[in-house]
Amino acid sequence: MKTATTQRVAVIDLGSNTARLVVMEATPGYAYRLVDEIREVVRLRQGMTQDGLSDDAIDRAFSTLRMFTRFCTSTRTDVILATATSAVRDAANGRAFIDKVQQDLDLTLRILDGEEEAFYGVIGALNEVPLDGGAVLDIGGGSAQLSRIQSGRSEVGSSLTLGSLALTERFVSKDPVSAKQVKSLEQEISRQLHTIPWIDTVRDSDLVGLGGTIRNLAKIETMRQKSPLNTLHGFLLTRDSLDASIDSFIELPLAKRQRIDGLSPDRADIILAGALVVRGVFETLGVDQLTISTGGLREGLFLEHFWEHLDYPVIDDVRRFSVLNLARIYGYQKDHANHVRHLAGRLFDQLLPLHDQGAQDRELLDAAALLHDLGTIIAYDGHHKHSQTLIHYNGLAGFSRREICLIALLTRFHRKGSPDIEGYESVLNKRDGKTLTYLAAILRMAEFLERGRNACVNDVITKWDDD
Incomplete structure (x- = not known):
């Protein structure tokens, strides 16, 4: 690059x-x-x-x-x-x-003061997870920030002394933690959350979470689910999975907590307090899930520098940029990829009566067309599998985990093989398998038409018999 x-x-x-x-x-x-x-x-x-x-x-x-x-x-x-x-x-x-x-x-x-800390966390999050309106929660060691999002921008933020380490040092003195200490933690969390003057305006709204505590909670659940993706981006942390984790944190002594799959051992002593903050936010806002952003304060600071030419450092089309960014950093063949994308789009549009896929599916096809040859940076042999792996590890900002899985599988099957969702059952269903089959056939056909990498096939016109 x-x-x-x-x-x-x-x-x-x-x-x-x-x-x-x-x-x-x-x-x-x-x-x-x-x-x-x-x-x-x-x-x-x-x-x-x-x-x-x-x-x-x-x-x-x-x-x-x-x-x-x-x-x-x-x-x-x-x-x-x-x-x-x-x-x-x-x-x-x-x-x-x-x-x-x-x-x-x-x-x-x-x-950074509390408002600045909240602002940069939001910038990092909104460049990963598009959010027109709702709230962003960032839990650190010393404080937690809750921000209200309106029209895709941070409108107001509050910083509370609800950090995982700060709460643990103040309220937790027994191992395992006592019921009395858990109750004291919950009361303090609720008290502080209700000091936010605008808290009722984000009830029942979309919630995005970031920070090490929240990522660790998500990692624990992905290990339970045996998720096929290596990135936490876009993962939905639900109330049910959170409750299950909290129960185990309360029940287990520190030595056993440190052995929980997905939990960083050096965070095991403070994870309960952070998890209770997340649950307190769920209860206060009346929501039962949050979307994980892998971008946070550090990424927000960097992106303010990266997008210095923008009035507000959040790109308008996060999904489009994330695809182009991944293509660029792995040195994609721009002309070839764009022509495959063009041919695949033409085939998709003309064959619509046969496959009945929607506009969102076409966007996934576009992304896969641009990324299908990424793996050649590793080796030509098996490059379709390498492309799949690179997407697994990098993720794609703005896309859901279902969409990332489908894009990765489309790159995997752009050359050969019978498309299937084996290993992805925790994310994809049978209908997704049908979508994969249709889109992979279109992408493979477009790739074959551009096999010479010279755009000798300018366009494609399809005809079929009704029989």
């Missing part, structure tokens, strides 16, 4: 529980990809008093930031966007810590 304007952009997020460094390779406004990520548990809020951050927490955070800055220097990073959130902004010695980092590491840490 490298061009003359390609940059390496690093985002450092110093949170209350973890510090993360993500590095993006980006051509602003054109394409980007994640090329590196480092996560360190710093527990910055641990042991915090009215005097501020503890010496041990400061040492852990400073050591991690020093490692991050050295990594950025050694890998020739062009831009560093570094932020600190609730632990530093709440600490009496937070400013002194920021000054020390600036002086000793030559790193400028920007302290």
